[in-house]
Amino acid sequence: xxxxxxxxxxxxxxxxxxxxxxxxxxxxxxYLTRTPSSAGNQKTNTISCWVKRANLGTGESLAMFSAAGxxxxxxxxxxxxxxxxxxxxxxLSDGSSTLWQANDYRLRDPAxxxxxxxxxxxxxxxxxxxxxxxxxxxxxxxxxNALVENTDYPFFDDVVNRIGSWSPSGGAAGRYMEGYxxxxxxxxxxxxxxxxxxxxxxxxxxIPKAYSGAYGDQGAYLKGQDSSALGDDTSxxxxxxxxxxxxxxxxxxxSPTNNWCIMNSLDAVGPTLSDGNLAFTDSNGSAxxxxxxxxxxxxxxxxxxxxxAASSGGAGDPNFGIVADTVNTQVSDWYQDALAYxxxxxxxxxxxxxxxxxxxxxxxxxxxxxxxxxSGTGKLHFGIQNSWINGGDPADGxxxxxxxxxxxxxxxxxxxxNSKTGSINFGQSAFAYTPPTGxxxxxxxxLDTPTITxxxxxxxxxxxxGNGSSGLAITNDANAGDFKPDLWYLAPRSNGDNxxxxxxxxxxxxxxxxxxxxxxxxxxxxxxxxxxxxFDLDTTDVNFNGSGRTYVAWQWKTTGGSSxxxxxxxxxxxxxxxxxxxxxVLTYSGNGSDNQEIGHGIGIAPKMIITKxxxxxxxxxxxxxxxxxxxxxxxxxxxxAVASNTEQYRAVPTSSVYTVGVGxxxxxxxxxxxxxCFAEVEGFSSIGSYTGNGNADxxxxxxxxxxxxxxIKSTGDNKWVIKDTKRSPFNAASLTLVANNNDAELTSDQPxxxxxxxxKLRTTGSGVNASGVTYIYMAFAEHPxxxxxxxxxxxx
Amino acid sequence: MWKYSGRTIKEHKAWTDDNGxxxxxxxxxxxxxxxxxxxxxxxxxxxxxDSRLYHWGYEADGVTISKTAKSLTDVGVVDDDGNPVNDDDxxxxxxxxxxxxxxxxxxxxxxxxxxxTDWAVTRKSEKTTAIPSNIQxxxxxxxxxxxxxxxxxxxxxxxxxxxxxxxAWDADGNKSGxxxxxxxxxx
Numbered sequence: 010x011x012x013x014x015x016x017x018x019x020x021x022x023x024x025x026x027x028x029x030x031x032x033x034x035x036x037x038x039x040y041l042t043r044t045p046s047s048a049g050n051q052k053t054n055t056i057s058c059w060v061k062r063a064n065l066g067t068g069e070s071l072a073m074f075s076a077a078g079x080x081x082x083x084x085x086x087x088x089x090x091x092x093x094x095x096x097x098x099x100x101l102s103d104g105s106s107t108l109w110q111a112n113d114y115r116l117r118d119p120a121x122x123x124x125x126x127x128x129x130x131x132x133x134x135x136x137x138x139x140x141x142x143x144x145x146x147x148x149x150x151x152x153x154n155a156l157v158e159n160t161d162y163p164f165f166d167d168v169v170n171r172i173g174s175w176s177p178s179g180g181a182a183g184r185y186m187e188g189y190x191x192x193x194x195x196x197x198x199x200x201x202x203x204x205x206x207x208x209x210x211x212x213x214x215x216i217p218k219a220y221s222g223a224y225g226d227q228g229a230y231l232k233g234q235d236s237s238a239l240g241d242d243t244s245x246x247x248x249x250x251x252x253x254x255x256x257x258x259x260x261x262x263x264s265p266t267n268n269w270c271i272m273n274s275l276d277a278v279g280p281t282l283s284d285g286n287l288a289f290t291d292s293n294g295s296a297x298x299x300x301x302x303x304x305x306x307x308x309x310x311x312x313x314x315x316x317x318a319a320s321s322g323g324a325g326d327p328n329f330g331i332v333a334d335t336v337n338t339q340v341s342d343w344y345q346d347a348l349a350y351x352x353x354x355x356x357x358x359x360x361x362x363x364x365x366x367x368x369x370x371x372x373x374x375x376x377x378x379x380x381x382x383x384s385g386t387g388k389l390h391f392g393i394q395n396s397w398i399n400g401g402d403p404a405d406g407x408x409x410x411x412x413x414x415x416x417x418x419x420x421x422x423x424x425x426x427n428s429k430t431g432s433i434n435f436g437q438s439a440f441a442y443t444p445p446t447g448x449x450x451x452x453x454x455x456l457d458t459p460t461i462t463x464x465x466x467x468x469x470x471x472x473x474x475g476n477g478s479s480g481l482a483i484t485n486d487a488n489a490g491d492f493k494p495d496l497w498y499l500a501p502r503s504n505g506d507n508x509x510x511x512x513x514x515x516x517x518x519x520x521x522x523x524x525x526x527x528x529x530x531x532x533x534x535x536x537x538x539x540x541x542x543x544f545d546l547d548t549t550d551v552n553f554n555g556s557g558r559t560y561v562a563w564q565w566k567t568t569g570g571s572s573x574x575x576x577x578x579x580x581x582x583x584x585x586x587x588x589x590x591x592x593x594v595l596t597y598s599g600n601g602s603d604n605q606e607i608g609h610g611i612g613i614a615p616k617m618i619i620t621k622x623x624x625x626x627x628x629x630x631x632x633x634x635x636x637x638x639x640x641x642x643x644x645x646x647x648x649x650a651v652a653s654n655t656e657q658y659r660a661v662p663t664s665s666v667y668t669v670g671v672g673x674x675x676x677x678x679x680x681x682x683x684x685x686c687f688a689e690v691e692g693f694s695s696i697g698s699y700t701g702n703g704n705a706d707x708x709x710x711x712x713x714x715x716x717x718x719x720x721i722k723s724t725g726d727n728k729w730v731i732k733d734t735k736r737s738p739f740n741a742a743s744l745t746l747v748a749n750n751n752d753a754e755l756t757s758d759q760p761x762x763x764x765x766x767x768x769k770l771r772t773t774g775s776g777v778n779a780s781g782v783t784y785i786y787m788a789f790a791e792h793p794x795x796x797x798x799x800x801x802x803x804x805x
Numbered sequence: 806m807w808k809y810s811g812r813t814i815k816e817h818k819a820w821t822d823d824n825g826x827x828x829x830x831x832x833x834x835x836x837x838x839x840x841x842x843x844x845x846x847x848x849x850x851x852x853x854x855d856s857r858l859y860h861w862g863y864e865a866d867g868v869t870i871s872k873t874a875k876s877l878t879d880v881g882v883v884d885d886d887g888n889p890v891n892d893d894d895x896x897x898x899x900x901x902x903x904x905x906x907x908x909x910x911x912x913x914x915x916x917x918x919x920x921x922t923d924w925a926v927t928r929k930s931e932k933t934t935a936i937p938s939n940i941q942x943x944x945x946x947x948x949x950x951x952x953x954x955x956x957x958x959x960x961x962x963x964x965x966x967x968x969x970x971x972x973a974w975d976a977d978g979n980k981s982g983x984x985x986x987x988x989x990x991x992x
Contacts (some may be wrong), residue, residue: 133900296909309818336856341909342901347855362860364900365882414863415813416806416850460817460830577837588834612833613816638852650974661849664807664816691817703987704917725974764849772922780914781972781985 030191038176047166051198121765130200143203197225270451325427327751356716370398453795464790467590477556489542494564577608586610591688599679636698692793701779707770714790
């Protein structure tokens with residue numbers, strides 16, 4: 010057996026490293042337990058732990074701590090009758106009644122780690138202070154709190170205390186947790202704050218830090234450092250927990266400071282996942298069911314993982330391989346796609362674009378199937394029991410089984426049915442064989458340093474409330490002093506009004522509106538000033554600054570106010586471009602000729618372009634999107650379906666220019682225009698498409714980062730939906746603003762979960778998830794998923 | 806995408822040329838002439854065809870696509886010698902063709918849609934509460950539309966005809982195609 014992975018543990022953006030975690034598999038009825046010899050402080054205590062959820066679904070419980078025979082529990086539970094996920098709740102229960110509960114937090118992101126702190130002090134006179142719960146450093150707002158002043162509760166009592174199990178009716182352990190826990194602190198006698206266990210780093214990511222306080226007589230520090238005694242207390246108290254259903258191989262390298270790839274239960278169409286989402290089965294008798302991984306394979310580097318099928322040669326024995334993120338996994342048999350590559354343990358063949366494939370190798374149930382993929386060359390090798398089946402060697406790139414495109418993003422996947430079983434190991438547990446030279450495991454520490462580690466340095470969402478008085482200064486709550494916006498999009502929330510766009514190239518006196526085709530309005534003097542720490546509102550116009558009204562301002566920074574002439578194309582443009590973040594603001598004058606190139610200044614081909622004529626009313630916001638293609642158009646100010654049109658965007662954009670036709674919305678002679686161009690930057694922006702499934706358990710869209718902003722439009726007739734994580738700090742993101750109308754914010758509309766690596770549709774609403782309909786989207790990052798020197802994004 | 810000596814070069818990634826010179830990760834900000842001088846060529850990949858209808862792949866240049874239409878009908882599986890591959894019951898294993906796959910997708914989506922209002926049917930069974938008329942109407946319409954979709958799939962004579970079944974909009978915003986244009990639940 011080869012230990013692998015710890016050699017890459019260093020530097021995940023934090024000076025404090027967590028080396029491992031404990032995997033709790035509910036199928037193994039796994040938990041830790043201890044009965045204190047004497048009671049601790051039952052009024053004042055704190056529990057802090059990091060949790061990575063795995064399988065999600067009805068009946069799955071995130072049981073973090075329980076006492077009093079198991080009936081008294083801190084849990085996150087989805088009742089088996091609540092198939093729509095609508096009643097998830099974080100609660101403290103005594104088995105018959107709820108003592109504390111928060112309803113509005115949908116914690117169902119299996120791709121990364123949550124930090125929980127439960128801090129009790131019933132000596133507090135103020136009810137809300139008797140129980141403080143923090144998630145990723147943020148204080149949770151409770152919906153109910155019935156803790157009675159100066160009352161003892163069973164935690165830290167000299168009764169059975171369990172971690173990973175909760176039994177509402179008391180008695181034996183039950184309702185087991187499925188997932189990972191790390192860095193468990195049990196503090197007896199003190200109500201601690203989240204800041205005692207974690208902190209925000211310079212990029213604004215919540216990260217763990219060393220706890221330096223006391224533990225109290227019955228306190229403990231469980232970090233799972235001893236695989237033979239996972240409940241070993243390292244606090245110095247010797248308050249060891251014994252384990253049940255846990256084995257040495259449940260010590261995992263996966264941790265909050267180095268997040269590892271697992272299979273994604275949000276992106277599984279069928280299979281039942283277990284063992285921390287590293288094992289799977291599917292009971293369907295005839296149709297292949299599939300699951301993709303939580304991490305995409307990076308665009309560079311060499312990557313290795315191992316898989317095992319329990320049996321081979323029979324219907325439903327699994328395929329293991331990779332699939333492009335552009336493949337629609339909501340249709341049957343997508344594993345036969347041209348961009349899906351796998352080894353079939355059913356047929357002893359390598360398969361692509363078909364299901365029968367080419368015979369290669371001989372796989373027997375229980376063998377280790379090795380997968381080695383070189384992203385730089387696209388070479389994919391399969392091996393069985395340490396022998397590469399095509400006779401080549403991944404280390405030197407010889408004789409691959411497939412050579413894929415090197416421009417697409419691929420994710421590991423499995424396909425299985427007929428009650429067959431399999432497992433996968435990305436290296437968080439010991440690999441069976443030494444990886445080929447130069448090949449690494451999929452974890453965040455092995456990813457390249459992201460181009461942008463703090464998304465808010467280039468894109469920022471700011472909420473504010475107007476005061477009705479001119480001179481209201483709004484200070485951005487991130488990067489203040491170093492963020493002077495160049496593109497500023499204002500949407501009123503509490504009251505319906507125009508969505509206003511102002512940019513530094515046209516000047517702050519010039520307003521246009523995404524909800525209508527009017528020519529720009531010119532203010533004299535300006536109603537807004539862009540500042541390095543935000544913006545000033547020198548107006549009492551209720552569109553910007555109504556007393557008590559709420560607003561959101563989405564802001565992009567290109568250069569902080571400078572622009573230059575770009576003569577690359579046929580039409581000269583004035584451009585303010587950010588070549589790092591991949592977007593630009595530009596103006597130009599039309600000439601009425603077809604196929605006219607315009608320089609955009611980004612240096613990367615834009616995938617979305619939005620153009621507005623400035624000097625004529627009735628002019629629509631002509632929009633291009635890579636997934637829609639050229640000679641088609643849709644309009645930001647209208648809900649119209651995508652339509653063919655040979656007068657708008659005439660050629661696929663290049664790294665230097667885009668090309669317009671003779672349409673008045675993009676290139677009328679005498680017309681003046683502004684265009685906003687957006688390219689993809691790995692780890693910061695994602696511009697793509699997905700197909701809806703008409704199900705509240707909707708598609709998962711991988712972005713490779715935690716989105717801060719999300720724009721979605723159906724290619725059919727429907728509205729432009731805008732979500733962001735400032736208005737919706739916890740899932741589900743149900744607050745919608747619509748770019749093409751002037752309605753107030755919709756408060757329960759088109760719910761979407763915004764997660765650490767992408768987003769998941771949680772609605773049947775046709776605005777984002779009608780069955781079979783293609784949707785385009787554009788997303789900007791709060792944080793990258795992780796990387797060398799960048800802490801892993803926390804789960805949302 | 807950019808090519809250098811046949812290699813794909815990625816933005817925001819450093820790369821080394823044939824002279825052993827390593828270029829910085831922000832090379833994409835070079836001017837077009839600087840890129841050309843460095844030997845970089847910008848190429849546009851051909852747009853892939855619909856994987857539901859075609860087997861396809863990129864040629865060695867990573868830009869050009871070759872494709873062949875998938876069989877519309879089910880095809881019997883044969884081994885390397887051309888002999889039928891049978892299942893455990895001795896029947897030849899059939900690879901589902903495009904029509905079978907699309908009809909399976911129709912059934913899957915139909916089931917998913919109907920499941921959203923199964924609660925009303927269950928409630929009627931358990932409590933004899935009438936199914937709301939809008940739900941009953943919608944469920945009937947879903948079934949009717951599913952039948953129409955399957956008939957259209959069976960009636961499509963060739964790959965082009967199947968392709969025309971998918972939803973599309975023309976320049977005037979007019980909709981065409983039937984897959985998968987499901988009725989909306991009315992209030």
